Amino acid sequence: MATQTESLTTNGRWSGYAGLLSARMKELFREPEVLFWIFLFPILLAFGLGIAFRNRPVEKINVVFAEQAGSAQLQQLLKSAPDGQKFVIQVQPADQAANSFRLGKVDLEIVPDANGGVQYVYDPARPESVLARNEVDDALQIAAGRKPVLTSSSRVNSEPGSRYIDFLIPGLLGMNLMGSGMWGIGFALVDMRQRKLLKRFVATPMRRSDFLLALASSRLVLMIIELVIVLGFGILMFHMRVMGSWAAILTVSCLGAMTFAGLGLLTASRAQKIETASGIMNAIMMPMWVFSGIFFSYERFPAKVIPIIRLLPLTALNDSLRAVILEGKTLASQTEPLVVLGLWCVLSFLFAVRLFRWT
Amino acid sequence: MNDQVVVRCKDLRKTYPGNVEAVRGLDLTIYAGQCFGLLGPNGAGKTTTIEILEGLLDATSGDVEILGHTWKRDSRALREMIGISLQETRLSEKLSVRETVELFGGFYKQARPVADVIEELSLTEKADARVGNLSGGQKQRLAIATALVSNPRILFLDEPTTGLDPQSRRQVWDIVRRFQQTGGTVLLTTHYMDEAERLCDYISIVDHGKVIAAGTPAELISGVGGQHRVEFALEVDGVDNDIWRKLPGVGGVHQDAGITALTVEEPHLTIPALLALVNERGWKLSQLTTRQSSLEDVFVNLTGRHLRED
Numbered sequence: 103m104a105t106q107t108e109s110l111t112t113n114g115r116w117s118g119y120a121g122l123l124s125a126r127m128k129e130l131f132r133e134p135e136v137l138f139w140i141f142l143f144p145i146l147l148a149f150g151l152g153i154a155f156r157n158r159p160v161e162k163i164n165v166v167f168a169e170q171a172g173s174a175q176l177q178q179l180l181k182s183a184p185d186g187q188k189f190v191i192q193v194q195p196a197d198q199a200a201n202s203f204r205l206g207k208v209d210l211e212i213v214p215d216a217n218g219g220v221q222y223v224y225d226p227a228r229p230e231s232v233l234a235r236n237e238v239d240d241a242l243q244i245a246a247g248r249k250p251v252l253t254s255s256s257r258v259n260s261e262p263g264s265r266y267i268d269f270l271i272p273g274l275l276g277m278n279l280m281g282s283g284m285w286g287i288g289f290a291l292v293d294m295r296q297r298k299l300l301k302r303f304v305a306t307p308m309r310r311s312d313f314l315l316a317l318a319s320s321r322l323v324l325m326i327i328e329l330v331i332v333l334g335f336g337i338l339m340f341h342m343r344v345m346g347s348w349a350a351i352l353t354v355s356c357l358g359a360m361t362f363a364g365l366g367l368l369t370a371s372r373a374q375k376i377e378t379a380s381g382i383m384n385a386i387m388m389p390m391w392v393f394s395g396i397f398f399s400y401e402r403f404p405a406k407v408i409p410i411i412r413l414l415p416l417t418a419l420n421d422s423l424r425a426v427i428l429e430g431k432t433l434a435s436q437t438e439p440l441v442v443l444g445l446w447c448v449l450s451f452l453f454a455v456r457l458f459r460w461t
Numbered sequence: 462m463n464d465q466v467v468v469r470c471k472d473l474r475k476t477y478p479g480n481v482e483a484v485r486g487l488d489l490t491i492y493a494g495q496c497f498g499l500l501g502p503n504g505a506g507k508t509t510t511i512e513i514l515e516g517l518l519d520a521t522s523g524d525v526e527i528l529g530h531t532w533k534r535d536s537r538a539l540r541e542m543i544g545i546s547l548q549e550t551r552l553s554e555k556l557s558v559r560e561t562v563e564l565f566g567g568f569y570k571q572a573r574p575v576a577d578v579i580e581e582l583s584l585t586e587k588a589d590a591r592v593g594n595l596s597g598g599q600k601q602r603l604a605i606a607t608a609l610v611s612n613p614r615i616l617f618l619d620e621p622t623t624g625l626d627p628q629s630r631r632q633v634w635d636i637v638r639r640f641q642q643t644g645g646t647v648l649l650t651t652h653y654m655d656e657a658e659r660l661c662d663y664i665s666i667v668d669h670g671k672v673i674a675a676g677t678p679a680e681l682i683s684g685v686g687g688q689h690r691v692e693f694a695l696e697v698d699g700v701d702n703d704i705w706r707k708l709p710g711v712g713g714v715h716q717d718a719g720i721t722a723l724t725v726e727e728p729h730l731t732i733p734a735l736l737a738l739v740n741e742r743g744w745k746l747s748q749l750t751t752r753q754s755s756l757e758d759v760f761v762n763l764t765g766r767h768l769r770e771d
Contacts, residue, residue, distance in 0.1 A: 109574075110571040110572060110573060110612060111566075111571065111572055111573075111574060112570065112571050113566070113567055113569060113570055113571070113572060117567040117568075118567050118568045120567065121563060121564045121566075121567035121568070122564070125553065125556055125560065125564050128555065128556060128560065129553055129555040129556065132555040132591075133555060297550065297551040297552075297553075298547055298549055298550045298551065299550060299551065299552065299553065301517060301547060301550070302545075302547055302550045302552075302607075303568075304517070305515060305516075305517060305540070305545040305547065306540060306545075306565060306568040306569065306611070307537055307540035307541050307568055307569055307570070308568040461517070
């Protein structure tokens, strides 16, 4: 033995794993870019989109009367209607009124006709114009004495859970788990291979399974932080309500994080250069950014492609996250997306381990 | 040094895809306590050879035995016993020196105390510095620290001082000597003849994947026909080499880029005779130097090429 004088320390079975995991976590937290993309970016995105698509107060309806015989009476009638205060009314000479409507300054032009009736000038392609026509017609008819044929009532519902931000937050969480899984694993591995660090590691008695396990564990630790940050932000900032159990949410997130770690491992299993790996990763993630329902529901795509979209791992993750978080569904009710996700996870790990090159 | 063989390889061959023969029948025997050098130009097959011995590459054919074990049967046990520094490893830049050595120490069943290893490699001052902020020499010492933390019996070093400044090179040499003094065996590759000459007890000169000469540095140098070289240039051309061979004490004559080099045993006999001859013929010397023969001369003598074709 080379050195007899000093005492050697004896390491346990898991010392290599523990060392790798702690090194990985230190590396991640010492990389400012990583902190930005993993933690700050989704929050900024949620904040921006949450502001842009916030539920606005009920807007007033702008209408213009063409000034001619009868317009004063109609104007009075509209003002006296039960909902009369929601209309902003202007009276203009006929040609100017037509111009105001054409330029979009008002939603509807109201032209009184000779025998006490009324003609609406509206644009069926402008939703607010259609709305204005219906609202004004209803108000005028009721004010003129129309009795309802069918008894109806309405109830206002702007509760958390049905807003855009509620739809968005689980989607952002899914997107974040995909991005940080693929980048966090794929990028790190290719970088280590390029640096010959993987080769240096396998030149020690390090167990290769410990290395992959440590990498996967680092993803799980990060996943929990991401989950807390993104959902916590939704809850604190937008008063989002989490309907499902945290255990179910955690389980789905774990499976999602592992699936994308597996895909990251697969894309990085052979690539020698960062450029190659990032190209492959973008090609894999791009369709999911578009199709998997992060920012809008994939139900808007043609019915024929929806079954295919549902087979994408991010779709499965987003669907099950939304079901659990927003609808409070149980894991048992989410068999289909969870099976899809599980298959992606198992298959990508199997292929990755088979293809993986250490040098 | 004793007679225990720690590394033995026989008729080692490695052919890469595309029929590139990197190693073509190489034999090595390394004894315990030796500092063994593989000396050769870039592309001679040194790295391929050392990586096969380290169990990182499979040989196409041939036998390798390390400390009585083979990589096929006892790779885990062997990994515990050897320390490796690869030619080019860029360790993680975000970790500190101490964290890096700790990480590597954790891979072994038994490891040396991290602080001792850091102290031994004169990195104590930098123990908490990030790897990314180290100089080239410090990085290389850290790379060796990750190999020494396992208390290895054999240390494999692939080009340990390539690209380092003279002071850093000497520090690495000191580390290697200290390891050897505590009973360790070293195998290193290098294309620096001064490194091989100063550091190694035994050298195999490798060219085109084969050992073309082997021995202690002194044996190799005496093999070129003399311990000294007398080199000179004449202002006339076309002088036959035979005329120099007849001078007293000349073991060999070489022509290289207009310079005539004589390998001689006793310069005090040869030089006066040389000067007398030049004077008698009425020639003029434009240059005259004398120096000790080196391993570079051995290599040039064997191959007609220089070690470093810069």
